[in-house]
Every structure is written in structure tokens, then in C-alpha cells.
Amino acid sequence: MTVPVFRFAPSPNGCLHLGHAYSALLNQRMAQNMGGRMLLRMEDIDRERCTPELEHSMLDDLEWIGLNWEQPVRRQSEHFPIYQEALDRLVKMELVYPAFLSRSGIKREIERSNMDDWPRDPDGAPFYPPIERLLSKREQQTRMARGDPYAWRLNMDRALEVAGTQLIWHEFGSREHKVNARPQDWGDVIIARRDMPTSYHLSVVIDDALQGITHVVRGKDLYHATSVHRLLQHLFGIEPPLYHHHRLVLDNDGNKLSKSRRDTSLRSLRERGITRQEICDLIGL
The missing domain is CATH 3.90.800.10 (Glutamyl-tRNA Synthetase; Domain 3)
Structure with missing residues (x-):
């Protein structure tokens, strides 16, 4: 029987926000419920905007919210x-x-x-x-x-x-x-x-193919991009994973969160004394 393999794959080009926390923890919850594995990948192909400092900060925030992942972390730049x-x-x-x-x-x-x-x-x-x-x-x-x-x-x-x-x-x-x-x-x-x-x-x-990802859990903003991915998978002879495009965590005005906004970043919330449990309450997990 194939063991389910999930992944969280952020780009270290800014600070993680509540939407990232939701996606990361949802992946972990689904992996645990299915007896699967949880991987972490840094999508850092943009070497100008993605920096080791931002990656370190991101890893620290992920540990703080309670995400656990297998080592090593895969870095696309490598x-x-x-x-x-x-x-x-x-x-x-x-x-x-x-x-x-x-x-x-x-x-x-x-x-x-x-x-x-x-x-x-x-x-x-x-x-x-x-x-x-x-x-x-x-x-x-x-x-x-x-x-x-x-x-x-x-x-x-x-x-x-x-x-x-x-x-x-x-x-x-x-x-x-x-x-x-x-x-x-x-x-x-x-x-x-x-x-x-x-x-x-x-x-x-x-x-996703090289890491044996069986379940891709990501935001609805990438729903339509999956069509391109399915075409590339077919051209390369890759067996596609299952997909789940989850709801987005929006701001009070109903807009998608951005890494450029400090008020919803995990780093800013931590500095304000928000606890991990309060983070989970804010994102509905």
C-alpha cells in the first residue's frame, strides 16, 4: 500500500502570513489523518528575492506554529x-x-x-x-x-x-x-x-514527481495553474498526484493576504504576543 506523501512548499521571498500557516497546518493534519509523510520544500528559484535570511526566518516561524517535517528540506536552487x-x-x-x-x-x-x-x-x-x-x-x-x-x-x-x-x-x-x-x-x-x-x-x-508527492494541498489561487501542470505531467509521463485546493485566508476587506503586509505576518503576530493556539483560532483550524 502506498504511503501518502504531502508537502508544504513556500518561497522564501518574504514573511509567512496567516494563509501560509493555514496551508502548512492543513497539510500536516491531512498527512497525520492518513498516516502519511510530511515534507518541506523551499521554492527558491528566484535567487534575487529569495535569501538565506528569509528562509531561516520562515523555518523558525514554521517550527513555532508546530509544523513538523522530514529532513532534509529540498531547495530548488540546488x-x-x-x-x-x-x-x-x-x-x-x-x-x-x-x-x-x-x-x-x-x-x-x-x-x-x-x-x-x-x-x-x-x-x-x-x-x-x-x-x-x-x-x-x-x-x-x-x-x-x-x-x-x-x-x-x-x-x-x-x-x-x-x-x-x-x-x-x-x-x-x-x-x-x-x-x-x-x-x-x-x-x-x-x-x-x-x-x-x-x-x-x-x-x-x-x-513533486521526484519527491513522490501523492497529495498536493494548496490554495485556490493555484487551482487554474493545475491545468498547466497536468499537461506537463502528461508530456513527461508523470503520474499525477491528487489535488485539494483549499480556501484562502482573507483580510477584513476580503482581499488575499500578501507577504508585503506586515500586520498579518506570523513574525509580526508573534512579536505582538499572539500564541500558537490563537493563530489556529484565527485561521479556523
Whole structure:
């Protein structure tokens, strides 16, 4: 019988807040109820914003709220060669292409299209114009060699064609049900950057597979991103985990919490004398 494996995977680019506490402790509670394992991963691919000091502070806060995890902690910054191998596979399959348009360039191309209803992804960002999908290999290599900034984007149409099937994931919780994945709603998403061979989408899929994660428990703000992850899992031949997208802890105005807000950070609450039990009361656990 497979032992369930859960994980909490924050990015050490700021202070943890009440929403992180809810997600971390919910993962731990579900793991304990199912006799499973609890892992911790630092999603620190952004080496400018993620620092050892912030990670240390984050680990201290997690210990304080009562989270227990297996050692060692996995740090994505230590595994770039693994993500490069995955990216190379997508390049070889001709499913990604170097995209050179800047934000202003994207805006100009959209304006030239004269389309009033240019498609946008679930986060509200406009689709990347598909004009560079057909660049010749020679032109791609010439521009990359001369140092033009670029990102590797997934050719969504071609990837869906290769997948050739309706992708689903299983959402568990109060009742388990199937969800039809819609990666096409994201357009040509970024898979990696010139100076970093990965993105959130690529590294999370690879890490969950390598760590044997069976149950992904995360906030509803990542619900739609799961469609992209299911597509990548299918392309890499990865068995998908079960998913549970939990409610978000909101502020008094009904807005999503942010790491930039000090008043809801665990560090600030600790300094004000809030106890761990009071934290659990605040987040409803």
C-alpha cells in the first residue's frame, strides 16, 4: 500500500502570513489523518528575492506554529541541472520556443491585431502573441547568440496536439471528483528563462514527481495553474498526484493576504504576543 506523501512548499521571498500557516497546518493534519509523510520544500528559484535570511526566518516561524517535517528540506536552487534536463527534453520535442518580445513588444503586437477581445489567462495577463512560433532555427540561434533577452514558452497548440487527449485531475476533500484540465486557457506560458532553466510550472511538476508527492494541498489561487501542470505531467509521463485546493485566508476587506503586509505576518503576530493556539483560532483550524 502506498504511503501518502504531502508537502508544504513556500518561497522564501518574504514573511509567512496567516494563509501560509493555514496551508502548512492543513497539510500536516491531512498527512497525520492518513498516516502519511510530511515534507518541506523551499521554492527558491528566484535567487534575487529569495535569501538565506528569509528562509531561516520562515523555518523558525514554521517550527513555532508546530509544523513538523522530514529532513532534509529540498531547495530548488540546488537542483537547476535537473530542471535543465527537463527543459532540454521539451526543446528536443519542439514543444517550446525562445520568445523575445518585451512587455512593450507584447502590447504593440496586440494593438496591431486590432482585436478588441484579445484572450487573457486566468490571472488576467494577455496571451503571448504567437508570431515567434514559426521563427527558423537559424534566426532563433542568431538572436540568442547575440544576447537578445528571451524566455522559453510552451507552444500550447503543439503541446495539446501531442497530448492528444482530454486531461483531468482528481480533486479530493469533502467529496472526490474529476476536473477537466484546460491548459489552453493559459496560452503560451513561460517554462523557463534565459538565465534560469525553469519556472514555477516546470519546477513544481518535476519536484513533486521526484519527491513522490501523492497529495498536493494548496490554495485556490493555484487551482487554474493545475491545468498547466497536468499537461506537463502528461508530456513527461508523470503520474499525477491528487489535488485539494483549499480556501484562502482573507483580510477584513476580503482581499488575499500578501507577504508585503506586515500586520498579518506570523513574525509580526508573534512579536505582538499572539500564541500558537490563537493563530489556529484565527485561521479556523
